[in-house]
Amino acid sequence: MAATASTAATLLPRPVAGSPRPGSAASAPTTPRRRRLLALRCQSTSVDKEQQQPPKPKQRNLLDNASNLLTNFLSGDSVGTMPVAEGAVTDLFGKPLFFSLYYWFLEHGSVYKLAFGPKSFVVVSDPIVARHILRENAFCYDKGVLAEILKPIMGKGLIPADLDTWKQRRKVITPGFHALFIEAMVRIFTKCSERTISKLEQLTASEGQVVMDLEAEFSNLALDIIGLGVFNFDFDSVTKESPVIKAVYGTLFEAEHRSTFYIPYWNLPFTKWIVPRQRKFHSDLKVINDCLDYLIKNAKETRQEADVEKLQQRDYTSLKDVSLLRFLVDMRGADVDDRQLRDDLMTMLIAGHETTAAVLTWSVFLLAQSPTKMRKAQAEVDSVLSNGAITVESLKKLEYIKLIILEALRLYPQPPLLIRRSLQPDKLPGGYNGAKEGYEIPTGTDIFVSAYNLHRSPYFWDRPNEFEPERFSVPKKEESIEGWSGFDPGRSPGAMYPNEIIADFAFLPFGGGPRKCVGDQFALLESTVALSLLLQKFDVELRGSPDEVEMVTGATIHTKNGLWCRLRRRT
Numbered sequence: 001m002a003a004t005a006s007t008a009a010t011l012l013p014r015p016v017a018g019s020p021r022p023g024s025a026a027s028a029p030t031t032p033r034r035r036r037l038l039a040l041r042c043q044s045t046s047v048d049k050e051q052q053q054p055p056k057p058k059q060r061n062l063l064d065n066a067s068n069l070l071t072n073f074l075s076g077d078s079v080g081t082m083p084v085a086e087g088a089v090t091d092l093f094g095k096p097l098f099f100s101l102y103y104w105f106l107e108h109g110s111v112y113k114l115a116f117g118p119k120s121f122v123v124v125s126d127p128i129v130a131r132h133i134l135r136e137n138a139f140c141y142d143k144g145v146l147a148e149i150l151k152p153i154m155g156k157g158l159i160p161a162d163l164d165t166w167k168q169r170r171k172v173i174t175p176g177f178h179a180l181f182i183e184a185m186v187r188i189f190t191k192c193s194e195r196t197i198s199k200l201e202q203l204t205a206s207e208g209q210v211v212m213d214l215e216a217e218f219s220n221l222a223l224d225i226i227g228l229g230v231f232n233f234d235f236d237s238v239t240k241e242s243p244v245i246k247a248v249y250g251t252l253f254e255a256e257h258r259s260t261f262y263i264p265y266w267n268l269p270f271t272k273w274i275v276p277r278q279r280k281f282h283s284d285l286k287v288i289n290d291c292l293d294y295l296i297k298n299a300k301e302t303r304q305e306a307d308v309e310k311l312q313q314r315d316y317t318s319l320k321d322v323s324l325l326r327f328l329v330d331m332r333g334a335d336v337d338d339r340q341l342r343d344d345l346m347t348m349l350i351a352g353h354e355t356t357a358a359v360l361t362w363s364v365f366l367l368a369q370s371p372t373k374m375r376k377a378q379a380e381v382d383s384v385l386s387n388g389a390i391t392v393e394s395l396k397k398l399e400y401i402k403l404i405i406l407e408a409l410r411l412y413p414q415p416p417l418l419i420r421r422s423l424q425p426d427k428l429p430g431g432y433n434g435a436k437e438g439y440e441i442p443t444g445t446d447i448f449v450s451a452y453n454l455h456r457s458p459y460f461w462d463r464p465n466e467f468e469p470e471r472f473s474v475p476k477k478e479e480s481i482e483g484w485s486g487f488d489p490g491r492s493p494g495a496m497y498p499n500e501i502i503a504d505f506a507f508l509p510f511g512g513g514p515r516k517c518v519g520d521q522f523a524l525l526e527s528t529v530a531l532s533l534l535l536q537k538f539d540v541e542l543r544g545s546p547d548e549v550e551m552v553t554g555a556t557i558h559t560k561n562g563l564w565c566r567l568r569r570r571t
């Protein structure tokens with residue numbers, strides 16, 4: 001179990017970026033919060049400058065051999081003829097696990113068993129197998145270790161929920177993301193992004209340029225947006241700090257710590273009172289819970305019950321509170337206890353915050369290295385946003401910006417691994433180049449579907465490690481791969497973005513199947529607004545070389561010390 005928790009690192013939430021690199025002319029102050037978070041970071045590695053290639057796994061030492069012996073003793077060859085990669089336990093401490101998973105994928109194939117410490121995992125890097133697990137036989141799996149780690153924070157929220165709770169809550173939450181809500185959200189995205197831009201304009205007022213940690217700015221922006229959109233609470237973290245903001249980051253940080261710590265000591269009795277960081281975690285959680293309880297109480301006191309269809313037709317332009325909480329409370333027949341509502345809100349807060357901040361960070365990281373693509377994006381923004389307010393319709397015309405965001409999600413998927421555990425025996429297809437007869441999966445098998453490997457697979461993508469947003473407009477039919485329908489931009493008519501259907505599960509920007517992200521449109525439009533408004537006003541250059549930007553894993557792939565960029569006002 002300890003190893004399981006550790007290896008779930010890549011899925012868990014993370015705090016804001018750290019302090020400036022030595023020598024950088026930082027203008028943003030390094031707050032105590034950020035210094036504290038930085039000091040406690042643990043997994044990192046440099047990005048290979050040439051192609052963002054991950055470093056190779058290192059040689060195994062005595063500890064690794066002992067741990068693999070233990071694995072074999074405990075789990076034997078229970079997943080049949082599947083190739084076995086023997087992971088080095090020490091890899092857990094050196095760099096993000098998903099880098100090693102990539103090399104083992106190239107070495108062992110797209111379905112392999114990873115013997116890691118006293119536990120084994122099945123690692124899947126194949127679209128046909130991913131489609132089976134995520135969509136065709138989705139209810140044969142739950143979130144396994146991820147749910148175990150997230151339960152103390154999210155309770156029975158959608159991500160860790162057991163299948164019965166999930167079925168009830170998903171049915172209620174999905175209609176909340178209806179068209180008029182999304183339109184109202186676009187106004188919130190614009191208002192919050194403009195607040196960030198105006199801060200940047202003030203900082204560049206005298207010299208026309210400034211060096212900033214954009215990852216930290218995006219993190220604040222995403223927090224403000226999710227607070228307003230989900231429960232009508234303005235954190236205003238772009239301009240200030242507050243006990244609630246500190247508690248949110250503290251909680252996110254603890255979740256990351258748990259995911260990277262080898263022994264789940266927090267499950268031991270009394271640690272809640274004895275271990276200082278556990279005491280702090282529980283007091284942070286209490287601050288957030290008190291805040292959410294207050295907002296829920298308020299929403300319930302002002303409840304105006306109506307049928308779903310009526311709620312979806314409300315005049316959102318005149319509503320003071322357009323949040324998802326308002327919708328969930330007002331929905332007739334969807335009464336739940338406050339505890340469940342709080343779990344839903346907490347889940348959305350965590351799921352929708354760092355993911356969006358991360359995709360914005362990596363979009364800028366990639367664009368800053370491609371001045372031609374940045375100019376192309378700016379030309380599009382200038383022509384589309386030159387007249388009038390930002391609307392869903394105008395955002396649809398920002399085709400290139402959208403493709404940049406998706407290409408950033410391809411290269412840096414958030415989260416890089418999707419975690420599942422089989423609830424009953426299953427048979428996985430062999431996938432491309434796998435065993436013809438497939439693979440038997442016993443009950444309780446832990447599975448990592450590696451979006452990172454799928455998105456960079458040399459079998460399904462041309463030049464997989466290169467930044468080419470234009471690739472999404474080009475069909476790719478691969479007759480030689482039996483069972484995979486290829487990449488066809490026309491396959492999902494009306495889709496807002498190139499999704500998992502278009503790529504037949506070789507691309508999972510928001511997952512796939514019934515447990516696909518509920519906030520995909522919200523996130524995509526939010527990122528489009530924020531990136532467009534930034535590019536409309538500023539040219540962005542990386543401060544230092546790209547290979548100095550180190551990757552760290554939490555819920556998302558993020559940087560170790562922030563994304564330090566020089567912003568110059570556009571003339």
Ligand code: HEM
Pocket residue numbers: 158159170230347348351352353355356359409413414415418419508509510511512514515516517518519520522523524
């Ligand atoms: C760029 C931003 C985002 C990315 C890349 C992203 C990605 C994902 C992915 C890959 C999953 C599937 C996880 C799995 O199958 O194990 C997921 C699930 C989820 N996401 Fe997002 N997400 C983003 C933003 C959001 C936002 C803004 C919200 C809410 C407002 C949200 C709420 C959720 C929820 C509730 C789930 C669980 C769905 C379920 O199990 O039914 N996400 N997300």
